[in-house]
Amino acid sequence: MQILPNVSYVADASGKRAVQRCDFLAHPPFSDTPDGLFRSYLSPAYTATVKQVREWMEEAGMHCRIDAAGNLIGRYEGITPNAPALLIGSHLDSVKNAGKYDGTLGVILGIEAVASFHAQQKRFPFAIEVIGFGDEEGSRFPVSMLTSRAVAGSLGKLPDVQDAQGTSIQQALQESGLDAARYLEAAYKPSRVLAYFEAHIEQGPVLESTHHAVGLVTSIAAQYRFKVTMKGMAGHAGTLPMHLRQDALAAAAEAISCIEKIAQSGPDDLVATVGHMTVKPGAPNIVPGWVEFSIDVRAGTESVRNKAAETLTNALQEISQKRGVKMELALQHDLSATPCSPQLSNILATSIQTVTGQPAYALVSGAGHDAMIMAALTPVCMLFIRCEKGISHNPAEAVRDQDVETALRVMCDFIQNIPSEKAA
Numbered sequence: 001m002q003i004l005p006n007v008s009y010v011a012d013a014s015g016k017r018a019v020q021r022c023d024f025l026a027h028p029p030f031s032d033t034p035d036g037l038f039r040s041y042l043s044p045a046y047t048a049t050v051k052q053v054r055e056w057m058e059e060a061g062m063h064c065r066i067d068a069a070g071n072l073i074g075r076y077e078g079i080t081p082n083a084p085a086l087l088i089g090s091h092l093d094s095v096k097n098a099g100k101y102d103g104t105l106g107v108i109l110g111i112e113a114v115a116s117f118h119a120q121q122k123r124f125p126f127a128i129e130v131i132g133f134g135d136e137e138g139s140r141f142p143v144s145m146l147t148s149r150a151v152a153g154s155l156g157k158l159p160d161v162q163d164a165q166g167t168s169i170q171q172a173l174q175e176s177g178l179d180a181a182r183y184l185e186a187a188y189k190p191s192r193v194l195a196y197f198e199a200h201i202e203q204g205p206v207l208e209s210t211h212h213a214v215g216l217v218t219s220i221a222a223q224y225r226f227k228v229t230m231k232g233m234a235g236h237a238g239t240l241p242m243h244l245r246q247d248a249l250a251a252a253a254e255a256i257s258c259i260e261k262i263a264q265s266g267p268d269d270l271v272a273t274v275g276h277m278t279v280k281p282g283a284p285n286i287v288p289g290w291v292e293f294s295i296d297v298r299a300g301t302e303s304v305r306n307k308a309a310e311t312l313t314n315a316l317q318e319i320s321q322k323r324g325v326k327m328e329l330a331l332q333h334d335l336s337a338t339p340c341s342p343q344l345s346n347i348l349a350t351s352i353q354t355v356t357g358q359p360a361y362a363l364v365s366g367a368g369h370d371a372m373i374m375a376a377l378t379p380v381c382m383l384f385i386r387c388e389k390g391i392s393h394n395p396a397e398a399v400r401d402q403d404v405e406t407a408l409r410v411m412c413d414f415i416q417n418i419p420s421e422k423a424a
């Protein structure tokens with residue numbers, strides 16, 4: 001049973017309305033495809049969504065602009081004009097055949113929080129800026145988190161990429177009335193920013209299985225991706241005796257089972273996945289001579305991830321040697337962990353306790369979010385919202401109105417309690 005005390009909050013801004021607005025945005029003209037939501041960066045559906053969300057921002061008392069990267073930004077001034085801003089953001093783009101709440105809900109909740117303060121004529125020593133990021137998913141071009149990298153000032157240069165139709169990003173920007181040459185001007189000066197907050201659906205089953213409406217994100221996971229190649233000897237499946245085989249697939253199978261055990265024996269936030277494999281020659285009557293597979297390892301801290309990676313590397317070497325198979329392991333992707341600000345997270349934990357009457361449930365985000373990019377600019381913190389069965393990137397994605405209401409109340413309480421000086 002949840003306690004929802006009357007934290008300063010106004011009725012027509014609500015979790016229910018936030019859910020309804022996300023539902024409203026799940027269909028054309030806000031989706032590029034009529035059956036199943038797909039909203040890609042700078043597409044007609046994206047433009048229509050920005051126009052609609054902008055109206056909601058203005059209704060909530062914000063002044064809006066589209067930045068040089070095509071992000072929608074609404075600003076709610078503080079007590080004194082031009083004060084540094086608390087940024088509340090998430091993404092408005094989506095994957096193909098998406099759920100309705102991934103990203104969009106975080107933006108809409110930011111608007112609901114501001115709408116509530118606006119109705120009470122409440123202002124803070126800092127401004128609030130709600131940002132709808134244009135590209136988090138890599139929805140149109142083969143790059144992701146492009147627009148938060150532009151805002152955080154970490155993009156370096158606009159990548160020279162094309163969408164599936166062969167339209168360059170320069171051309172897409174031009175069609176949206178933007179100038180590629182000015183893209184990097186989307187960067188904020190750190191002095192203009194107080195902190196970054198993001199509310200997002202969990203996209204996993206942990207909050208549901210532990211019966212929590214919301215969760216406190218302690219960090220965004222560190223990730224390694226490896227490509228493993230195992231070379232044995234192909235041979236006749238009928239004539240080659242078992243003890244003379246160098247079966248690359250049998251070695252890989254033992255390796256996968258071992259990788260699973262290593263992850264299972266680590267802390268809860270350690271996960272390891274073999275999600276892709278190629279087997280050659282790939283015929284029923286040939287002993288496999290060559291196998292390539294991926295390993296994805298993630299954990300809340302680099303030390304846990306690195307230790308797991310070391311353990312599994314040793315284990316795979318042992319398996320290969322024992323089976324007379326040659327193994328190569330190449331690191332393809334190395335992403336550091338993004339710790340959330342301890343100071344902001346403490347305040348958020350107190351807000352969760354105040355609103356729900358339960359201690360905050362803390363968890364690591366195994367998925368990447370705009371927050372991990374924004375951490376290069378300013379201290380960040382994140383709130384997760386329970387989603388049904390943990391399903392995401394799927395039209396079956398679902399949230400409860402009551403949970404979103406809880407998230408909104410937590411956000412409103414949090415905003416009223418953050419310090420007006422930059423957090424640690």
Ligand SMILES: [Zn+2]
Pocket residue numbers: 091102103136200
């Ligand atoms: Zn997302």
